[in-house]
Amino acid sequence: MSADSDKPSYVLRYFDAIGYGESIRLLLTAANVEWTEERPEWPREKPNQPFGRLPVLIEKSTDGSPEFLICESGSVERYLARTYGFLPTDxxxxxxxxxxxxxxxxxxxxxxxxxxxxxxxxxxxxxxxxxxxxxxxxxxxxxxxxxxxxxxxxxxxxxxxxxxxxxxxxxxxxxxxxxxxxxxxxxxxxxxxxxxxxxxxxxxxxxxxxxxxxxxxxxxxxxxx
Structure with a gap:
């Protein structure tokens, strides 16, 4: 999804479901950033995830290199909401x-x-x-x-x-x-x-x-x- 080039891009790993991934999808969409979604083969890919579960969000710098990875849906949501102004600074x-x-x-x-x-x-x-x-x-x-x-x-x-x-x-x-x-x-x-x-x-x-x-x-x- 195309977006502002001066913003980082993201990869969301999650299942084909609403579940714990949908709020993350909508926050990324509302932030107007470039992002894609991966659907790891489950449970084969389970041991390869940091906490053994999804969602996982990978943030890439403007040159496309991964620079930040975060797990747990609540933490991912709050990070994005604060970064892009959907939570107040107060x-x-x-x-x-x-x-x-x-x-x-x-x-x-x-x-x-x-x-x-x-x-x-x-x-x-x-x-x-x-x-x-x-x-x-x-x-x-x-x-x-x-x-x-x-x-x-x-x-x-x-x-x-x-x-x-x-x-x-x-x-x-x-x-x-x-x-x-x-x-x-x-x-x-x-x-x-x-x-x-x-x-x-x-x-x-x-x-x-x-x-x-x-x-x-x-x-x-x-x-x-």
């Missing part, structure tokens, strides 16, 4: 956005537990935990959006890290998780508030993201179906 204001992302990941981990458990009783308990967390997230995010004037943005009037992380969370639930629980989107859709739906639409139509945001699916269409 530490307290940044922390308010970062805590949102961490709450969203807690819910994803709960759903992953539901997928991995083999006993029905344990699966049902994990699913209930996820649903309770999802309800709480929707309530908190709706309150935050109202406090920001219901602009479709969680903070201020421009695209932020929190907006991207929230959009990707709901994309995972409504599109990515369906292959593990076919009716999960049916649980989600009636609970979405007008404020959340506006955020989803605002992010999905943001001109900064136009190159990449729909490649993993149209979330507005998914929640409207």
């Amino acid at each position: 530490l307290k204001k940044a922390a308010l956005q970062e805590q949102i992302r961490d709450q969203l990941i807690d819910a994803i981990v709960a759903f992953t537990g539901f997928v991995r458990d083999i006993h029905d009783e344990d699966k049902n308990a994990k699913l209930k935990t996820f649903e309770e967390m999802l309800d709480k997230i929707i309530a908190i995010q709706t309150k935050n959006l109202k406090s920001n004037g219901n602009t479709g943005r969680l903070f201020g009037d421009s695209l932020s890290y929190a907006d991207i992380a929230t959009y990707v969370f709901f994309k995972n639930v409504a599109i990515g998780f369906v292959k593990f629980k076919a009716d999960i989107a049916d649980y989600l859709k009636p609970k979405l508030t007008p404020e959340i739906i506006k955020l989803i639409s605002t992010v999905e139509t943001d001109p900064k993201l136009a190159k990449n945001v729909l490649k993993s699916g149209n979330l507005v269409a998914a929640i409207s179906a």
Whole structure:
């Protein structure tokens, strides 16, 4: 993807999935940098990754030589968000956005537990935990959006890290998780508030993201179906 020549370029290693890679994809897209994606053969390439898992981001200097490698999705996201201005420089204001992302990941981990458990009783308990967390997230995010004037943005009037992380969370639930629980989107859709739906639409139509945001699916269409 072509971008400004005075910026570094990047290689993202991740699977062909929304998962933990989508926020990174959208941050790279919004930053208007050159980047490509590698899909390592798994699990053969697992031992060759620094922490034995994905995503991995490689930053290359302007002459194309690798100069920085970073792992763990949260660390990658925060690095890119700070580098390209999607997190505020004020530490307290940044922390308010970062805590949102961490709450969203807690819910994803709960759903992953539901997928991995083999006993029905344990699966049902994990699913209930996820649903309770999802309800709480929707309530908190709706309150935050109202406090920001219901602009479709969680903070201020421009695209932020929190907006991207929230959009990707709901994309995972409504599109990515369906292959593990076919009716999960049916649980989600009636609970979405007008404020959340506006955020989803605002992010999905943001001109900064136009190159990449729909490649993993149209979330507005998914929640409207």
